Amino acid sequence: MANALDEAVETAEPKSDAPSSPVEEGAVVAPTPPSVANEAVAPNEAVTPKPAPNGAGKGFNSTGIPIPDRNTAPADAANHPAATLKNRYLIFPSMPLIDLDTPTASAYSVEDRREPGRHLFALICTPGLPTRTRTMVDLRSQTVNGLIPLVDFGPVYWSPLGQSCQVVIFERPLGGRFLDAFIDKPLKINEYDIGKRIFEPLSKALSALSSLDLPHRAIRIDNLFYMDKDRTELVLGECVTSPPGYDQPQIYEPLERAMAMAAGRGYGHVIDDIYALGVIGVFLLLGYNPAAKASNEELIAGKAEWGTYQCLCGNERIPLPLIEPLRGMLSDDAKERWDTAAIEQWLSGQKKTPIQRRGVSKPKTTYKFANHDHLTPRTIAYSFSKNIAEAAKAIKSGKLELWLRQSLSQPETADSIASTMAMTKVHEGSPDGADDILVTKICMRLDPQAPIRYKGFTFMPDGFGAAMAIEYLRKGNLQIPGEILARDLLGYWFACQSPVTPDLSAMDRSFLALRNFAKINEIGFGLERCLYELNRSLPCQSPLLQQSYVDHIEEMLPALDVASEHIDKRSRPVDKHVAAFIATHFKFDIQPHLKALSDPREETSLIGMLSLFALMQWRLSKTPLYGLSSWMGGLLQPAIGTYHSRATRRTIEQEIPALVRQGSLPELFDLIDNADRRGKDNSDFKNAQIEFARAESEIQSFIGADIDQEKIALQTGERFTAVVGVILGMISVTVIIFVKSM
């Protein structure tokens, strides 16, 4: 069996200039809401203030606080009528709510048919962007105080985009955005109010989320709202329309996750939310972003070398009572970072043991790389990942190993780097020995907590799924994720971790299973299977379902039924994405069906496809599928040809139209692959073969090549004559005896 991973690697061309993250490039390829294409760029560039022509960013440019643009244009009401969700909520494309837009989703007015006066708004998610459907389910079923209430969600056909999208409906915050309260005054809250107005409501919300084991991962200053008109009830905004951390400007993310590309920041934990809360606290206390002028690289280098608190607040005047809470919330060590209990303890006036200030151990000499004198392995790793060719040279020169031993006194790290280099040398000339792999592995050794960085694809392991989905959205292929799985870089990352927690072990095992999926180069497996296994809420990306939004297995057959109306009927209704999606979401055993589907023989593959769809319709959908049945019926000629009997074939061909009119795939399958009929066909065919051979044998006995037909006929005549003579003799003897005895 061919190895899909190896194939992926063989076809891979190293791209040293590959963009570091899709968000940074802003190259979202799928159709996006009018505002999204621009806004998708925003998060990682957001440290630089941007003009906000008509949105929430108005008036805050001078603060340097990252606030995205919002400029959704209203759609023409005549051409774009209201979309309906679950026959209850009317969403109006002609009535955008720009103030409620998020970086990747546009807001529109909603009317509830059952409760007409209800204040709601809808967020239209970017098609193809993975959403947090599980979180939506949790938040819909239970109210979380301090979080904007999620009312409902689901896919609708969104006419401005010409395709179906995920829509999430929220209760409308009557007091608007938190930032709107500061339009006519400086964006600043004093040290006496900040606890009660900001930390208290938000930490309660985080505490509630923590109890549900749901990290928010979208806590930023422009994602805070007032639910009431009096602006007393502060809540966190939505967190479900994009992958965790995807919309966050880099400054809000803890150092490890900030180094990853936006899509690869990972699911995270509530302590990552507390870090973001700490950043909001700094902004509001100071009234500006103290790191506004720093580039992304400078910010990361600063955080790595001095620590986040020192980097952001080192040169600022922080009120004494807030130093310890901010230091706790902004701690770069996740273990010693404050949790919600610690914040509540502080808010209630209790003192907490101050965090020990531990500076980064200074090396005896700096390590010069890329015109920068590095003090820590972490910044070296970050810099290496940006300059692969130079990094490979530097590593191979042996100076890094020497510096680690002599200047930093880290012989273990130096040894691990030496062994990694030796292993790479063994694989020289093969993909495992490439510079990209060497640098990626060395970076993991230098900074084990940092994300995996390979060819600009930078992600935390718990963000691999989302990163993969965005990569597919951008490039239309999964080449780099495929190479990562093939080279087992995830396994290497887990091997670098110490100590190994149960969570890490579980994640490692799940990636091992994925690697096995990726190795199988058959339909229903491969990298597409990995994509859907890692992104359970990702809608099926098949081009066949371009206009539909299929994120549940129950929706697959009806969507294909609809797709049959406008798709070339000569194409098959199953491609790699459809099969992988079904294999991921369909709970019944379909291995035999997938095996048949992957068969190189067309007829077996068609029967496998029909049996799979028949099983799905039988298990999931009782409604007739006229379009899909017709589509399948038109493709089945090679499968019908598997019957030997021409009469049986004609019978089946005559019966197909009637079954297509019933819209029943199980009936169609039963017609095509009925066990009794097939058994009878096979046995009759064998009998016919035997009959044919018998006839041939008989013919050959008469006219065979080595047979003298005339001679045989003559011999027969001679035998016949002899018999006649004998009979004549016997009769004559009898007559003579009779005559003599008379």
Added chain:
Amino acid sequence: MVKHSNLSPEQLEERRRRGRSNLTWILVVGTFLLVIAAPTMIVLFFGMLPTLVASIIDRSDQKSATFCVGAINFIGVFPYILDLWFDLNSIDAALNFVTDLFAMLVMYSAAAFGWLLFMTMPTVVASFVTVLQQRKVAQLRGEQKTLIEEWGAEVAALVEIERTEQREQHMEDGVSGMAYKNNG
């Protein structure tokens, strides 16, 4: 004449051995019959001489000519044997019959008729047989055509396989034959 070139030496030896055994039995039985029924045996011997000749001439396995000539020849001989049995059953009477020109003419004419029958009838019968075979072949071909129309050309797979095997066997035999020839 039947050719024995296709028989192996073992088979030829077996045939010779069986022939000797038969001759022994014939001599034993003949001697016995000569002792107990000498007149009958004399008439039979001289009357059936054409059959003996036919038996010597006829080298086919089936001995069709022998049976045909013998059966008709016996019709000519049998009335005189009956005369012996019903009248005077002595050697003199038997010698009278074999020296009677008319009696011998009857016996040998019967044998000649037998020969005539054997010379003419097989050809006529062979013509009938050939026509019947051709009709049978046409009927079988028709059946095969019907099978192919119903089941497709693959219905002949077994026949094709058999032919292929035969061809391969033929090739192998040819190759081993060549090798044997070259080595020999």
